[in-house]
Amino acid sequence: MSSAQIGFLKGHGIENDFVIVPDHEGRLELSPAAVARLCDRRAGIGADGVLRVVRSAAHPEGCAMAGGAEWFMDYRNGDGSVAEMCGNGVRVFARYLQRAGLAGAGDLAVATRAGIRRVHMAEDGPGGAGGITVDMGRALLPGGEVSVCVSGRHWPAVHVDMGNPHAVCFVDDLADAGSLLTAPAVVPAAAYPEGANVEFVVDRGPRHVALRVHERGSGETRSCGTGACAVMVAAARRDGCDPAVTGLPVTYTVDVPGGRLVIGERPDGTVEMTGPAVIVAEGVLDAAWLAPDGASPAS
Numbered sequence: 001m002s003s004a005q006i007g008f009l010k011g012h013g014i015e016n017d018f019v020i021v022p023d024h025e026g027r028l029e030l031s032p033a034a035v036a037r038l039c040d041r042r043a044g045i046g047a048d049g050v051l052r053v054v055r056s057a058a059h060p061e062g063c064a065m066a067g068g069a070e071w072f073m074d075y076r077n078g079d080g081s082v083a084e085m086c087g088n089g090v091r092v093f094a095r096y097l098q099r100a101g102l103a104g105a106g107d108l109a110v111a112t113r114a115g116i117r118r119v120h121m122a123e124d125g126p127g128g129a130g131g132i133t134v135d136m137g138r139a140l141l142p143g144g145e146v147s148v149c150v151s152g153r154h155w156p157a158v159h160v161d162m163g164n165p166h167a168v169c170f171v172d173d174l175a176d177a178g179s180l181l182t183a184p185a186v187v188p189a190a191a192y193p194e195g196a197n198v199e200f201v202v203d204r205g206p207r208h209v210a211l212r213v214h215e216r217g218s219g220e221t222r223s224c225g226t227g228a229c230a231v232m233v234a235a236a237r238r239d240g241c242d243p244a245v246t247g248l249p250v251t252y253t254v255d256v257p258g259g260r261l262v263i264g265e266r267p268d269g270t271v272e273m274t275g276p277a278v279i280v281a282e283g284v285l286d287a288a289w290l291a292p293d294g295a296s297p298a299s
């Protein structure tokens, strides 16, 4: 590859899609504008976000993470903003490492801004169909009264922190959320100083829910892994099966527009998410296109 080219891959986790930028030694200056260009669905590659793959030792935030994770997931939203964690993204990140021969089947630790996430990969199936399970850590429920407002309608919401911020509201019909072309208002805004991902949830059956999500920095997406975990945690408390109270693990099926995740919580509060991760393409980018103002993306 010439110095004017940058390698990339495209992948998705139940249609939450990402441009993957391997930058193992941390040499790229990936500005917010460059991320937004990559994610542009008409003028760029198109994606909900970017996964930059960097060795932890080559990234200041990766270095700061204890836990012996060789790789740091530098996740960016489609608008170029930085986020702490991406649940579908970490599965796709692990799939990339597996495909590149940098990780085998079995267990892998990935450093994220929200801490270390432990990933368990089965042997890859056709088209990346082998499930990947992620220990998503413990949810925090800061409490307080929060509500979500769309087009003059209000719903009470549950504030759940999965390393990144979520407002979960239970609605009668997923269509109630409207077009979700703009971000729902979350009240009080002070409860979410860094903004919020907002999930709208309906019941599908016992321990089975479905959601739509408006993601901070990306708009409505076809899936959100951390959002699905936040929904599972909120639903378990609503349904009287909080594992910390019952002493029993609980598992929910969570449907999203792009597919299905299976999410469980143990009595110690650990949340575990299982779902697919697929790499669909690989190519090269023109570095001059990525940084048209003359700033070199490679340092």
Ligand SMILES: N[C@@H](CCC[C@H](N)C(=O)O)C(=O)O
Pocket: 016, 049, 077, 082, 083, 084, 085, 086, 087, 088, 089, 164, 165, 197, 215, 216, 217, 218, 221, 223, 224, 225, 226, 227
């Ligand atoms: N799609 C992701 C979440 C990505 C980050 C989010 N938009 C935020 O800003 O917190 C997921 O699968 O968890």
